[in-house]
Amino acid sequence: MDLELSEQQQQLQKAAIEFAQKELADDLIRRDRDQVFSAEGWKKCADFGALGLPVPAEYGGMGLGITDVIAVMEGLGYGARDHGLLFSINAHLWTNSLPILKFGTEEQKRKYLPGLSNGELIGANGASEPNSGSDIFSMRTHAERRGDTYVLNGTKTFVSNAPVANLFAVYATLDPKLGSMGITGFLVERDTPGLTVSRHLEKMGLRTSPMAELIFDNCVIPASNRLGREGRGVNVFESSMEWERGCILANYLGLMRRQLENCIAHVRNRKQFGQPIGKFQSIANKIVDMKVRLDACRPLVYRIGWLKEQGKSAMMEASVAKLFVSESLVSSCMDALQIYGGYGFMVEQGIERELRDALGSTLYSGTSEIQRNVIAKCLGI
Amino acid sequence: MENIKEDLRQYILDEFLPGESASNLKDDTPLRSSGILDSVATLKTVTFVEERYGIEVEAHEASVENFDTIEAIEALVKSKKG
Ligand SMILES: Cc1cc2nc3c(=O)[nH]c(=O)nc-3n(C[C@H](O)[C@H](O)[C@H](O)COP(=O)(O)OP(=O)(O)OC[C@H]3O[C@@H](n4cnc5c(N)ncnc54)[C@H](O)[C@@H]3O)c2cc1C
Numbered sequence A: 001m002d003l004e005l006s007e008q009q010q011q012l013q014k015a016a017i018e019f020a021q022k023e024l025a026d027d028l029i030r031r032d033r034d035q036v037f038s039a040e041g042w043k044k045c046a047d048f049g050a051l052g053l054p055v056p057a058e059y060g061g062m063g064l065g066i067t068d069v070i071a072v073m074e075g076l077g078y079g080a081r082d083h084g085l086l087f088s089i090n091a092h093l094w095t096n097s098l099p100i101l102k103f104g105t106e107e108q109k110r111k112y113l114p115g116l117s118n119g120e121l122i123g124a125n126g127a128s129e130p131n132s133g134s135d136i137f138s139m140r141t142h143a144e145r146r147g148d149t150y151v152l153n154g155t156k157t158f159v160s161n162a163p164v165a166n167l168f169a170v171y172a173t174l175d176p177k178l179g180s181m182g183i184t185g186f187l188v189e190r191d192t193p194g195l196t197v198s199r200h201l202e203k204m205g206l207r208t209s210p211m212a213e214l215i216f217d218n219c220v221i222p223a224s225n226r227l228g229r230e231g232r233g234v235n236v237f238e239s240s241m242e243w244e245r246g247c248i249l250a251n252y253l254g255l256m257r258r259q260l261e262n263c264i265a266h267v268r269n270r271k272q273f274g275q276p277i278g279k280f281q282s283i284a285n286k287i288v289d290m291k292v293r294l295d296a297c298r299p300l301v302y303r304i305g306w307l308k309e310q311g312k313s314a315m316m317e318a319s320v321a322k323l324f325v326s327e328s329l330v331s332s333c334m335d336a337l338q339i340y341g342g343y344g345f346m347v348e349q350g351i352e353r354e355l356r357d358a359l360g361s362t363l364y365s366g367t368s369e370i371q372r373n374v375i376a377k378c379l380g381i
Numbered sequence B: 001m002e003n004i005k006e007d008l009r010q011y012i013l014d015e016f017l018p019g020e021s022a023s024n025l026k027d028d029t030p031l032r033s034s035g036i037l038d039s040v041a042t043l044k045t046v047t048f049v050e051e052r053y054g055i056e057v058e059a060h061e062a063s064v065e066n067f068d069t070i071e072a073i074e075a076l077v078k079s080k081k082g
Helices: A006-023 A028-034 A041-049 A067-080 A083-103 A106-118 A176-182 A233-269 A281-307 A315-340 A351-360 A368-378 B004-018 B040-051 B070-079
Strands: A123-126 A142-146 A149-160 A167-173 A183-189 A195-200 A211-224
Touching: A006 A041, A006 A067, A028 A067, A028 A195, A028 A351, A067 A083, A067 A233, A067 A281, A067 B070, A083 A106, A083 A149, A083 A167, A083 A183, A083 A233, A106 A149, A123 A149, A149 A167, A149 A176, A149 A183, A167 A176, A167 A211, A176 A183, A176 A368, A176 B040, A183 A233, A233 A281, A233 A315, A233 B040, A281 A315, A315 A351, A315 A368, B004 B040, B004 B070, B040 B070
Parallel strands: A123 A167
Antiparallel strands: A142 A149, A142 A167, A149 A211, A167 A183, A195 A211
16 A cells, blocks of 8 residues: 555645635634634635535536545545534535435435535435434334325434425335334435424534524435435445545544644743753653654554445444544643643634634544444454 | 355455464354454455355345355355355
């Protein structure tokens, strides 16, 4: 596996950094406090191509391979402060556009992918339910086939992007007795009668990425909006999780790199007891730990891209990366906060927001405990 | 067709029992009831046999009985292939 980015990937990453630094920096402290999603930022990301990174050009995207996507995402993570917006982009890409690309019919691809790539449509994903989180395939939202339609009933919670989304990838069971063989994916448009985007959920972090519940009350959708085969929703869901677990982490490589660089600059400049605080070994050690973590994380993320580009499964590797990178990110934020002292605790500095944002990463797309379970299972334990 | 059992054994060993010796995975070793195949692993196995043997398995056919042993899965595949 080659860890060096190709010249083209370096250029893509550089462009992403410059774009994010210039275009995605507005008014973040207020928007984070007031939980405001940036529709303008979304449009700018669409114009930059970020919303169609892996989508082939024939459906309006950039048609990049996964390693290229990871390189761009790393750049966006480095340049952008608004990690809520980046989170929304990841939810949109990996749990909506990509499942359509991989499992959708030609008609579904032509109908939705161009709009999802050019920013006209925002995608979301409804899998979690009030009583089915980690045990996701025990979901109760029910889909009943009636002629040329399916009728959906149930509630989805923690749906990222829901307040602003136009298209939902939703999972429901045809019959709970069938277990995971009953789970089926569906595409539901926002204005479908019987679908209510319910209460807005206020979060600790990623506050610029809006979240809500979905209620399906005899919501009738055409059978042509089924995503993939009946009873094969697990394949759709697992595939999107594999991509999400890999690519969302690339943003965090960028964020950790920026934090490290900022911290190095700070410990060189900030003087106490007549010398730069970096000269105190306990401070230098934190910087060293940040560096070691980042260097350990990077190959784990790029390995997912490398495996998938060779058509191999990256189930265990995606879980290894998700577990290690998300926990490393939290540690990196904690170290940065301590290194900046009281200044790190101030909202203005941005580190406290990064820490709040980071804490979500050990929960979504499967908690750290669930990643450990997946890895143990893959090891045959 | 003769290799169905061996294909299945190799697939299950590679995917769900890495490091296990092939001799410990017998034709009648329980897969579902022993927990070797949980529901997600069963679905993966269903997808594997569909792709490998060009058959379609319906949701209700992925029952514990049809997927509990290598020989049961082989019987299902053979009945589908006709
Ligand atoms: C920021 C954010 C965004 C999200 N976006 C979406 C979205 O867009 N769409 C969507 O469908 N969902 C979304 N989720 C939901 C997310 O997938 C769930 O929160 C997650 O799967 C955990 O489920 P839960 O919250 O119900 O916790 P629970 O499953 O109740 O878990 C509670 C605790 O028990 C532990 N636990 C549970 N089972 C086991 C086990 N078998 N072994 C060991 N420990 C276990 C968990 O690790 C956790 O620590 C989002 C969540 C967050 C935080």
